[in-house]
Amino acid sequence: MKTSANLPKLFVLGFFGLGIVGIVYNYFQPEPEANYAKVLMSELSNEAKDGQSLFDTNCAACHGKNASGTDKGPPLIHDIYNPGHHPDEAFYSAVANGVPQHHWPFGNMPKLGQVTPDEVAKIVSYVREIQLANGITYKPHKM
Incomplete structure (x- = not known):
């Protein structure tokens, strides 16, 4: 056969x-969307330079160098963190209280009791300046 x-x-x-x-x-x-941002840097103000040092010490382990993200935490250089969706107060609250997982699959963010409100102000200044250098500006939040 x-x-x-x-x-x-x-x-x-x-x-x-x-x-x-x-x-x-x-x-x-x-290609799947990368978890890590490609960050363009600009000249930082003195407050943002202080914020960068504080960010590197307290935040970079999860949020990455220049807030570009890691496998432990999201990039803050992402449009979802624009000031209209996550105002500065959201950063203060995240540091003081932690954040339950909501936008990303990284789990809950723990509170960072060792970071003072004055230090958060400098960190926010740093993040906002590099966001601006990367075209992330205020956009009204829509639900």
Whole structure:
């Protein structure tokens, strides 16, 4: 019987064909959004320079160098953190009280009791200046 003799060849061709289809399919899929921001830096004010040092000490372990994000915390250089959606008060509250997970899949943010409100002001200044350097400006929040 010729048909049964051709089954192994058909199986190999079918398997090979499915592999080619998979490769082509994956090639044309969009890249997933990166968790880490590419951050453009500008000259910082003195307050923002102080904020950068404080950020590096207290925030960068999760939010990354220059607030670019890590596998432990989101990038703050992201439009969702524009001042219209997350005003400065949100940063003060996050530091003082922590934040339950809501925008990102990183889990809850713990409160940072060691960071004073004066230090938060400097950190916010730093974050806002690098946000601005990256085109992140106030946009009204819409629900």
